[in-house]
Amino acid sequence: MSMKSYIAKRLLHTILIAWGVMTAAFFLMRIGPHSPADKYLATLGAGHNVSQVAAAIESRYGVDRPLYEQYFTYITSLLHGDWGWSFSTSMPVSDLIRTHWVYSFQLILLSSIVAILLGITIGIFSAARKNTTADHITTFFSFAGISIPNFWLGMMLILIFSVKLGWFKTYYDTGLPMFSLSNLYALILPVMTLATGMMAGYSRYVRSSMLENMNKDYVRTARAKGLPESIVLRRHVFRNALLPVVTIIMLDMSGIFFGGAYITEVIFGIPGLGWMSLKAVFSDDYSVVLAVTLIGAFVTLFFNLVADIAYTYLDPRIRYE
């Protein structure tokens, strides 16, 4: 199969899955007993005709129409870039996303860079020093890093470095530019929180992948040619060792998005998508929850696709099949 038709096929799969996820998420949200009117009605004083107000609200947002009709309306608007209306904030969901996504993006980007660079470096380091004290120490910290839940780590970091030592402020100031020194400084603890688990995991993957490749026959062939050990490691071991790691990192992105970043944002008060969706959940604002769920799903699908294509590009054995 040629590269182009392979990518086309994968793309089609991705679109189908995205549609499936969207459909499932949509209906699951609507199954819930809450109406968008509930929260508003709760704030209403006595003397109003509750059922009339509810009907008015439901009619305004189209939730009184049959479910299948709502579904088709939702798909059609989604294809036009309209994510629906946020009841709790009284603005289009797309505006809400536009204001908040950058904060998530900033946190995830910085954490990924830190985790990937450090994880790979530590992995190579401990592979090269296999079974030495240095390797045992990094192994210990890697397992600790993988095992510690990041909400706990985040709170501990705040407790130690912000509350006790007072080194970092515990809030993110949206009034300042995103990449202002002050905000980057405020991001140190959140990035540590999010990056630790990732970094620990990657260092383990890189280490085992490096060790596995070090014993390959072609590495011995490379040595037998008279190549210097540094080139043997860099070219024949590391390049091959990176193949599975690239996939793992790509696939990990979904975990970071849903698991890590959301919780980290909530703990540190970073106004990203996670923080936004948590607020939406508590106010039954299901267009927002649905939007954030779908964004997460789309990001996951996108990185799956990228991982597949990247792998195809990196490994000639797959490229030519």
Added chain:
Amino acid sequence: MESILSVENLKTYFFTKKGTVKAVDDISFDLRKGELLCIVGESGSGKTVTALSILRLIESPGKIIDGRIILNGRDLPGLSPGQMQDVRGNKIAMVFQDPHSSLNPIFTIGYQVDEAITAHKSVNENETTSKSIELLELVGIPMAKERYHDYSHQFSGGMKQRVVIAMALACHPEVLIADEPTTALDLTVQAQILDLFLELRNKFFMSIIYITHDLAVVSEIADSIVVMYAGRIVEKGSREDIMSNPLHPYTKGLIRCLPSDHGEIVPIPGTIPNLINLPQGCVFHPRCIHSMEICRKKRPSLNMVKEAHYVSCFLYGDNHE
């Protein structure tokens, strides 16, 4: 003829948790210029470890603990890692057993042949490429120019082994070590690769150490033969000496294992001993039909019985250490 490579009292042990594996235990042999020396023995007899020791490619927990390996007057175990790098591929090249795994799957074969050249010579890219294509043609790869850009998975086993041989020839080494180069190949392809070796040897007057367990091959191509058993040399001599007048009971047994026009195949009873727990005295005595009292007590030394024909057995003279 002068000797180009001398192995003297080489001992390579592997220090494992279960005990010390004496993979190569005090062996000596000479390789003369232009000679094709065959090392014969069962699996686990130390053939490959001997080859890897010569190139100093023994990996932990293995170690050359004693002995000299003299290439043109230079003692290889005494060289610095940098000097040894210059010997590998340049003065002594090696072809490995399994061509399917001895090429790196993510680089083109052309690139890997280039590497073998540039590891030792500073030549520009165009020259390297044309030299590589020349080498690929020399080893009989059809359409070498086009195939230069292909990856190893696009080649058959025999063609892969030709590529590996091309890499080994890149710097016109004085000594070529071939470690069971045809074992992983089909029978018809084996014959082609064997022919290629003989052709190259006549063309370049290379000295070749050919490692095999296939006595039929040995009887075709060898100038001289070293028979190894459990890390030791039991007999060595010219092809005529060994094939027509074998002395050691093990060599005799090996030759009786060959299918011939007359007589049946007689297997040697028993298996090669555990290298951690070698029998006392002569390592072959538990399987030997001529085993005597002394064989159980003393290790026989390798003694010359006639010009250039050595045997390590008490049946021939009062041979003991």
